[in-house]
Amino acid sequence: MQKSKCKLRKWKLEDVDDLSRALNNPKILANLRDGLPYPYTQADAKSYIELMLNQDETNTFAFAIEYEHKVIGSIGAFRQQNIHSHTAEMGYYLHEDYWNKGIMTDAVLQLCEFIFHNTDIIRIYAEPFETNQGSCTVLEKAGFSFEGTLHSHALKNGKLLNMRLYARIKEQ
Numbered sequence: 246m247q248k249s250k251c252k253l254r255k256w257k258l259e260d261v262d263d264l265s266r267a268l269n270n271p272k273i274l275a276n277l278r279d280g281l282p283y284p285y286t287q288a289d290a291k292s293y294i295e296l297m298l299n300q301d302e303t304n305t306f307a308f309a310i311e312y313e314h315k316v317i318g319s320i321g322a323f324r325q326q327n328i329h330s331h332t333a334e335m336g337y338y339l340h341e342d343y344w345n346k347g348i349m350t351d352a353v354l355q356l357c358e359f360i361f362h363n364t365d366i367i368r369i370y371a372e373p374f375e376t377n378q379g380s381c382t383v384l385e386k387a388g389f390s391f392e393g394t395l396h397s398h399a400l401k402n403g404k405l406l407n408m409r410l411y412a413r414i415k416e417q
Contacts, residue, residue, distance in 0.1 A: 251352055253356060267319075306323075332369070333369050395410055
């Protein structure tokens with residue numbers, strides 16, 4: 246088995262500086278859903294960390310991505326509701342200095358393994374913007390299947406964008 250490139254762990258309040266540095270980048274924010282402020286301050290980071298620490302751990306699986314003893318990103322999956330309660334939507338981001346090193350693929354694999362071995366979730370999906378080729382590649386390398394294009398699915402920065410639907414199903 247290959248050694249992990251990164252470590253997933255619960256958030257700590259001491260992660261405020263690293264988190265605010267990672268998210269203070271318009272290139273990262275351009276590929277995330279709206280709602281994150283720019284600039285992303287230490288107060289914003291503290292609020293997010295506190296929120297994640299207070300979530301129901303049976304529905305929210307939120308982790309800091311640690312590399313060389315520093316938080317360089319975030320990954321999480323969120324259980325869906327009603328008839329989709331065995332499904333989770335995944336999202337993630339990584340500090341730009343660590344792109345193209347295989348770290349995010351490793352983090353996605355670790356999160357999938359954790360969820361599939363510790364919960365009743367059987368399907369994890371993600372919806373990156375079609376223009377975010379890096380994220381699409383991460384999902385493909387992590388064993389996700391491309392299920393289709395969601396046409397005109399999001400309005401981001403005044404532009405109507407397509408999204409791609411990827412999913413990974415728990416092996417029976």
